[in-house]
Amino acid sequence: MNKRLRGLADDFLVEASIDGLQEMMASGELTSRDLVIMFLDRIARFDQDGPKINSILEVNPDALHIAEAMDTERAELDVRGPLHGIPIVLKDNIDTGDKTHTTAGSLALKDHVAGNDAFVAEQLREAGAVILGKANLTEWANFMTEGMPNGYSSLGGQVLNPYGPGNLDTGGSSAGPGAAVAANFSVVSVGTETSGSILSPASQHSLVGIKPTVGTISRSGIIPISHTQDTAGPMARTVRDAVYMYQAMVGVDDRDEATQVPGSYFEKDFTSNLKLEGLNGKRIGIAREAYFDAIEPDKREIMDEAVHVLEVHGATVIDVTIPTTGRDWGLGVMIHEFKNSLNAYLKTISRDVPVRTFDDIIDFHNKHPEETLKYGQKWFEEAAKTSGQLTEPAYLKELLEDQFYSKEEGIDATLQEYDLDAIVFPNNIGAAIPAKAGYPSITVPAGYTEKNEPVGITFSGTALSEPTLIELAYGYEQATGVRRPPEL
DSSP states (O other), X not given: OOHHHHHHHHTTSTTOOHHHHHHHHHHTSOOHHHHHHHHHHHIIIIISSTTOOOOEEEEOTTHHHHHHHHHHHHHTTOOOSTTTTOEEEEETTBOOSSSSOOOTTOGGGTTOOOSSOOHHHHHHHHTTOEXXXXXXXXXXXXXXXXSOOTTEETTTEEOOOTTSTTTSOOOSSXXXXXXXXXXXXXXXXXXXXXXXXTHXXXXXXXXXXXXXXXXXXXXXXXXXXXXXXXXXXXXXXXXXHHHHHHHHHOOOOTTOGGGGSSGGGGXXXXXXXXXXXXXXXXXXXXXXXXXXXXXXXXXXHHHHHHHHHHHHTTOEEEEOOOTTTTOOOOSHHHHHHHHHHHHHHHTTSOTTSSOOSHHHHHHHHHHSHHHHOSSOOHHXXXXXXXXXXXXXXXXXXXXXXXXXXXXXIIIHHHHXXXXXXXXXXXXXXXXXXXXXXXXXXXXXXXXXXXXXXXXXXEEEOSTTOHHHHHHHHHHHHHHHOOOOOOOO
């Protein structure tokens, strides 16, 4: 790499925003090809060597060619939008119809190359993004077993948190997408969440993470856990960059019935919600009981200061008690839906892959225990006991209870009782309630402990309340600007 790009990679590229990169490309000072080269250089030096963060599982061999095609379009004055020529990484449970694999971090799927893009990947390509590669993750999106470390997969090994490699939790399961963006190996990334798997790594890596309403982003072409809770979502260093990604990812997909529900929601311009005074006049509930109370004193101090910022910038803050506080949110729904959903996905993959059913995966693990069962496969074994037909009375009862207690008697009841725009949680604590409801949350960097561990403030709301949550997140971010890059 030439000296000019090396200098830019260590200076300008670190924490560069999408708008900043677009300005440089528009002026001719940089090309998309230059950006790919600089990110690959940083991946080589810091992700695969040096501190060896280990966030990138695979590099797209066509990334440079795609970037050059985007540069050609730009030269012809055809710029698709803010993501044109921007390198991104995807969590490796999202199908890409290219030369990269889609593995969920599992050795059982190490040879799986998807025949088509997931709808999310298709949307991002159409927006002009350059898919730089696939990011490591907690194997099977952290639903393989109990006790597996966040960020570990048998295929990719352990992701480290660049803010404290070897010392700090990466959050799970979108650990690779989180670490990659935090360490400036990519501009933005796409993670997935079933319960906390965007919010947790985003908080742990001092990022903005949008966990959207289920159905606003298609689930097709994504290795599943739970069809009632799964969603993809963007991870970025700024709210604006996350919104650019979200805007590109939403849309109606004929392959996913859930995307038929939001209707005219997809016509919204979410960038219009990037309001400097986004906090002013809002009513925000603070979920102290069981949530603020659950974090360490140094993190609580950061969160208390974050609440003070909300007040100073015009929000009315109210301590609230969610009616379902203390409820034991079980895993029954996910366990039953896992077998059903994964069997449906496995029917779509190439016959060259040695696993075609849920039971095949268990058999594969049992035949390769040293490589695949370091932490066991408890959730696979529990799910194997189910019919896979979703007819069990215990499942149906828990599904209906989860829906009722997370929605009508959970978030919606709290918003209505206190006349709120949103509820604030620390980090991803409390993520289970919006996850069960399929409701949105946005987390934003709030500060760092003395050990340099990032802390995030998370805003949660009712279905399709992303516009309001974006206003809150952007208003808070602009009022504080606390994010700083890790030292590599």
